[in-house]
Amino acid sequence: MDMKTRQKFEARARIIKAMGHPTRLFIVDQLSQGEQCVRELTDLIGADTSTVSKHLSILKDAGIISDEKRGLQVYYSLRLPCVLSFFGCVESVLQSNIEQQLRVIEKE
Amino acid sequence: MDMKTRQKFEARARIIKAMGHPTRLFIVDQLSQGEQCVRELTDLIGADTSTVSKHLSILKDAGIISDEKRGLQVYYSLRLPCVLSFFGCVESVLQSNIEQQLRVIEKE
DNA sequence: CAACTATTTGGCTATTATACCAAACAGGCA
DNA sequence: TGCCTGTTTGGTATAATAGCCAAATAGTTG
Numbered sequence: 001m002d003m004k005t006r007q008k009f010e011a012r013a014r015i016i017k018a019m020g021h022p023t024r025l026f027i028v029d030q031l032s033q034g035e036q037c038v039r040e041l042t043d044l045i046g047a048d049t050s051t052v053s054k055h056l057s058i059l060k061d062a063g064i065i066s067d068e069k070r071g072l073q074v075y076y077s078l079r080l081p082c083v084l085s086f087f088g089c090v091e092s093v094l095q096s097n098i099e100q101q102l103r104v105i106e107k108e
Numbered sequence: 109m110d111m112k113t114r115q116k117f118e119a120r121a122r123i124i125k126a127m128g129h130p131t132r133l134f135i136v137d138q139l140s141q142g143e144q145c146v147r148e149l150t151d152l153i154g155a156d157t158s159t160v161s162k163h164l165s166i167l168k169d170a171g172i173i174s175d176e177k178r179g180l181q182v183y184y185s186l187r188l189p190c191v192l193s194f195f196g197c198v199e200s201v202l203q204s205n206i207e208q209q210l211r212v213i214e215k216e
Numbered sequence: 217c218a219a220c221t222a223t224t225t226g227g228c229t230a231t232t233a234t235a236c237c238a239a240a241c242a243g244g245c246a
Numbered sequence: 247t248g249c250c251t252g253t254t255t256g257g258t259a260t261a262a263t264a265g266c267c268a269a270a271t272a273g274t275t276g
Binding site for chain 1: 109113114117118119120121123124125126127128129130131132133134137152153154170171172187188190191193194195196197198199200201202204205208
């Protein structure tokens with residue numbers, strides 16, 4: 001794999017990796033319904049505020065979400081809703097995995 | 109976040125995380141053109157065979173690829189081509205990030 | 217069966233990620 | 247200004263990941 005190809009896949013991986021954490025997926029899912037501030041998300045997630053804040057900055061650095069400060073709060077929103085298309089495929093992989101397991105059990 | 113919701117997002121994250129590595133993305137990209145064996149992929153990637161094999165098992169465990177042994181070789185192939193839909197969105201995030209950066213530079 | 221090729225597994229180290237706490241910072245308001 | 251609320255940053259301990267080498271395993275062929 002040459003340098004240029006490697007960089008291309010590194011750039012892609014950085015974005016996908018940012019989505020590869022349950023809390024961050026939850027955040028993306030929440031923001032698909034509209035912007036929310038850190039405190040709202042923290043309440044829903046039930047982790048330390050600093051933890052949630054760091055997850056948000058990872059998503060932001062990847063370019064998946066954007067922030068806007070209004071008063072005391074920082075509101076986060078989805079920058080490109082197309083990331084939601086991940087969910088559809090992921091669900092079908094999960095479904096397919098279940099079917100696969102059932103087939104294995106049947107054989108036994 | 110309740111137990112059930114957490115588990116749902118953990119299951120999703122496992123699959124996305126499996127794609128969140130440059131080498132594994134490259135593998136998925138390659139397999140989109142048809143099955144390939146470990147040695148072929150190793151040659152293209154230029155890493156240790158054991159490293160490639162481990163990446164393959166991560167993708168396999170996630171249910172993204174499947175393997176089939178034929179003779180001495182193990183052939184891997186994409187199990188659900190819908191994962192390729194990730195690429196389209198990822199590219200648009202990357203494009204959007206570039207545009208964002210240009211806008212920042214213009215302001216300066 | 218022995219030698220060979222292809223792949224996986226185990227072991228080790230270096231790096232990266234995650235979570236929490238505490239402290240810093242920022243805006244709004246008495 | 248001083249205090250309150252909301253958010254980010256720094257420090258740190260722990261866990262997870264990635265890579266290579268060496269060794270084990272599996273199938274092929276002489």
